[in-house]
Amino acid sequence: MDVSPTKGLSSLSPELILEIASHIFSWADLRSARRDPYFLGRPSKPNTGLAGLANLRLVCRYLSQVLENDIFKSLTFDFHVTRASEIVVESKLALLAQSDSPASRHAAFLHIKCLNPTQVGYGPDGRYFHDDFDEKLKAKALSISISREAYIQRAVLSLQNLRCVAFTIEEIDEHVIQVIGALSSLPSLEDLNLRIGTLTKDPTTLGLNKFHNLRSLTISLIVNNPRYYRFHESDDECSETIADHISQAIKQSPELQHLIVLQPARSRYNVSFQNLFKKATSQTHIHLELLHLALPDLVLDEASVLRHLTGLKYVRVDGSAYPFSTGADVWGPLMAAGIKLRQITVSHLSPPLLTYLASYSGLKRLHVLLNYYPHRESTIGDTGTFFKQILPLHGLLPIINSPGHSDPYYLPGPYDGLIFETSTQETALTKAPIWLVNVCVDCVPDALPLVLEAVIQSPECRTQKLELNFSGTMMYFGCGMGLMEHYRSCAIAGQQWLADLPVNDVERYPPIISIDNKEYILAMSEGDLGRHSYQDMFKGIKQPSGVGYESDESD
Structure with a gap:
């Protein structure tokens, strides 16, 4: 018997209904029900959560909805063959294609992690897929491909209330x-996030210029073929570039x-993004x-x-191997236009940033992410002016935080580097007594005094003992040479800067400095602001063989 919703339930908010449901069903059932449709392709056990949901329609339709x-x-x-189940893919895609499931x-949200069952290369989860599939996996991949070809387009078109899409594209084929x-034909789509990988086909074939009425657009390009960027002026293979298509999508999205x-x-590569906004905003x-x-x-002037x-x-x-990494072409025009971020x-x-601030x-x-590429000299502004004038002007305080997870993997994490906020009470950052600073003082030679001054001025420095960990390793792939270890960072740090640190500003809780797992404290003890012998302190830092740096210290 189908019972209409009671007046009491129908007057409740969906959030409160979900709270009620947590007392009706076990957490395991609800978690199972949420997980089952989420990974479309992963095999699962019989789902008691979904079965209970079907039975709930007989009791209260509103609660069920x-x-x-x-x-x-x-x-x-x-749909990757190492993770997907051909039976699950076929059954669920077929159900989606019916448009009434x-x-x-x-x-409202769709994440396409892998569309190609036999994708080779680095996947969204960081694993590397090989092409040496055995016969069993090849047969399984063929079965998944048949189901995908039969249902994928209708399945996507059935999602008429879809608002947000995240799509990782490692290779362009007819199915992508x-x-x-x-x-692009879904009228409800507002948020498009594409991560375009190491392609062998022109990315303009994706048809990004078909999208319109977007509110949020994210395009992450890792394309490694220069001709798709029209790197050579004589390359006339395509009349449009990926930059042109992005401009057109912006132009067709006034909101x-x-x-x-x-x-x-x-x-x-010399990507022609210079006129990205000029083309997009012409009309x-x-x-x-x-x-x-x-x-x-990019030009913003x-x-x-x-x-x-x-x-x-x-x-x-974000930093790059180009002058744009300094922001020289951004902050001046923003200041001239009176734009206050x-x-x-x-x-x-x-x-230029300090002038703007x-x-x-x-x-x-x-x-401040504190990353830089070694292809150019670092150009950090006057840190004294920054701490004494700019921070008080905006009422900003240094926030000590624990490092966050980086996604995409080639970008720094959300909490890496230095963070300055208006109030420590408003911040949502996770406080931690240990602060890991992923910065190479070879690549960013002015970073260390900036970090140490920020630690001293932070409110946390007055209330707890802080351990500051410096890594002598280049953070990520920005240098274009893989993960590059700069062992001499340790010696540079000790010889040039730590001895000049104004430790007298630290009254009660002196920070501990840890450089490549070697710990040093800046004050002897509470109330005693005497210094260690820094010459002795860094005696134990030895450079590994094969690194072109001669230490001035003797054993």
Whole structure:
């Protein structure tokens, strides 16, 4: 018997209904129900959660609808042969293709981790896929491919309430193009996040210029073939570039608020993004609030472009192997246009950035990643002016935090480096007595005194003992040479800077300095601000053989 919802239940919010459901069903059942549709392709045991949900319709339709919406709001397609089940892929794709399944009605978020069953290369989870599949895996991959070909387009088109898509593309084939085409036709889609990998086909074949009415657009390019960027002026194989297609998508999305375009430095090609905004805003007015870029040659100094950026609240400029990493072409135009940002994330404190920060007040958060590429000299501005004038102007305080997880893997984590916020009470960061600073003082030679001064001025330094860990290793692939170890960072740190640290500012809880797992304390004990002998302290730091650096210290 189908019972209509009672007045009491129908008047409750969905959040409260979910709280009630947690007392009706066991947590294991609810977790199982949420997980089962989430990974579309992974085999699972008989799902008591979904069975209970079906039975619940006989008791209360409203409660059933609320739970359906919660369980089916997120879907993940992962068809790689090492993780997927051919039976699950076929049954669930076929169900989605019918357009009347609970997932079709409620799915708002779609994550496409892997569309190709035999994908070779680095996958979204960081694992490397080989092409030496045995006969059993090849047969399984063929079965998954048949199901994908039969249902994938209709399955995507059935998601008429889909709002957000994250799609990792390692290789372009007809199925990827088919899915992109289906996604571009969904009227409800607002947030598109594409991570485009090491392609062998022109990325313009994806058809990014078909997307429209987006509110958030993220394009992460790791393409390693220069001809797809029109690197050579004589290359006339295609009349348009991936930059042109991104510009067109921006132009067709007048309500766009968040734009992220990333080209990691290891691509290192002359990508024609210089006129990204000029082309996109020629006939359309956009209202960007967030701008995150890692591009070599973007120009923001034209009035026709800046008028679209007056609503900007957050800007992130990631380092690259190009002059753009200093932000020299960003901060001057923003200051001239009177654009006052609320949040900023940068690789380091460049002089143009400090000039911009001194021109106004009201910044709420400044994140300095402290990464730099060794292809150019580091240009960090006057740290004295930064601490004595700029931070007080904005009311910012250094926040000591634990390192975060980085995703995408080639970018620093959300809490790496230095963070300055207006109030320690408002921050959502995880405090930790141990602070890991992933910075190479060979690549960023002015970073260490900046970090140590920030530690001394932080509120946490007055209330707890802090351990500051420095790593003598290049953070990630930005240098284009793999993970590069700079062993001499330890000796440089000790000889040049630690001896000059103003430890008298540390009254009660002196920080402990740890460089490559060797710990040193800046004050002898509480109330005793005497120094250690730094000459003796760094005697034990020896350089591994084969590194071109001669230590001045004797054994």
